[in-house]
Amino acid sequence: MLPNDRGQRFVLPVAVFYGALFVVYGMYVPFMPLWLDYKGLTASEISTIIAAPLFLRAFVTPVVAAASDRGGDHRRYLILLAWCAIVFVLGLTQSASFWAILILTVLLTVSNSTSMPLIDTIAVQGARARGLDYGRLRLWGSLSFVAASFAGGIAITAFGRGAGIWLIAAGCVLTLIASYNVPSQQCREREPGAVAPPLWKATEVRALLACREFQLFLMASGLAQAAHAAFFTFGTLLWQKQGLSAAWCGTLWAIGVFAEVLLFTFSSYVAGKFGAAQLIVVGAAASIVRWLALAAEPSLFMLVPLQLLHGVTYGATHIGAMHFIHDFVPRDKSASAQALYATVSAGVAMGIATLAAGYVYAIAGPASYLVMAALSVIALGAGLRLLQIWNGGMLAPHAEKLAP
DSSP states (O other): OOOOHHHHHHHHHHHHHHHHHHHHHHHHHHHHHHHHHHTTOOHHHHHHHHHHHHHHHHHHHHHHHHHHHHHSOHHHHHHHHHHHHHHHHHHHHTOOSHHHHHHHHHHHHHHHHHHHHHHHHHHHHHHHHTTOOHHHHHHHHHHHHHHHHHHHHHHHHHHOGGGHHHHHHHHHHHHHHHHTTSOOOOOOOOOTTOOOOOGGGOOHHHHHHTOHHHHHHHHHHHHHHHTTHHHHHHHHHHHHHTTOOHHHHHHHHHHHHHHHHHHHHTHHHHHHHHOHHHHHHHHHHHHHHHHHHHHTOOOHHHHHHHHHTHIIIIIIHHHHHHHHHHHHSOGGGHHHHHHHHHHIIIIIHHHHHHHHHHHHHHHHGGGHHHHHHHHHHHHHHHHHHHHHHOOSOOSHHHHHHHOO
16 A cells, blocks of 8 residues: 555655665675774774774663653754764774774764664654554665665775775765655653653653563563674675675675565564564574574575575564564653664674674684574573563553652
């Protein structure tokens, strides 16, 4: 069913923003480690630079999300973050020392990654309000990632690894342009004369973290996503050591995200058929298989089906997480919930996993995937426990008890 005019005015700018933001990710994730290696940094320094922003976002992202929940206009924060990213990436193009690269990469990554829970909040709420499928909005980001990683591989082959940072900068420019067209989403109306407590007295995050179901959700989805750390940081380097060209590396990345796109295309049907918590469990179980297989350094023939499994290890987990947040979290806490999910899955847990992967990679290379498999086992246990205790209801009764 095609969206009406009102729906189209929402769908197009949101899809374009996802596409622009994922141009950045499609260049950054597979090729930033290559650029850092080109700058002469060690494996330990590379893992430190990739991991450091993940810890800082644990402090920045929830604060920005809580502020946007209170202000009710997430678009304003998307524009501000996009401008920050432009400034930081341009500074990075002129940097040579480890500390300069570290600081600017941290600031750039936090700026871009903090945009994700905000646009997800706009997309999930707007799609449900208009009877649309969130996955079909989000898939444009994945398609953009496919195109960017494929084109980036060709560009790196043609111009060398030093071109990587300029590809990331181009994505930041596109994101800034797209941010001005994102529709405003008023997340709630405040009673006349009502004054919200200051952020340091906010109850949004406390109410969520006090709930057992949400704790298990964060552990299951967060660790399943964090288990991608070795692949995101060293996957391309390991493939190149196996003799694969940059173009083939980009193609393999594209295959993985193509599988993710297929799932997003039918996300509402899949989520309705299996349920949010079940999808997280399936994603964690598939992760165990994927990382154990990659630890054995499979041939290109086997890498193709293993990359198709990305649609389950990442895609199913993410779709499950989005539907869990929508079904479990009240609307006025949705951006805070998205931020906590992002902070764990692509923040603290991902940071710790990245540092662990860097340590093991420096010693034993592909054995770093075994650490990721262990994280997936823990995620699977938490997901199975969530299935046992969550009845499909919303947080509201618990939140009321914590209200001041």
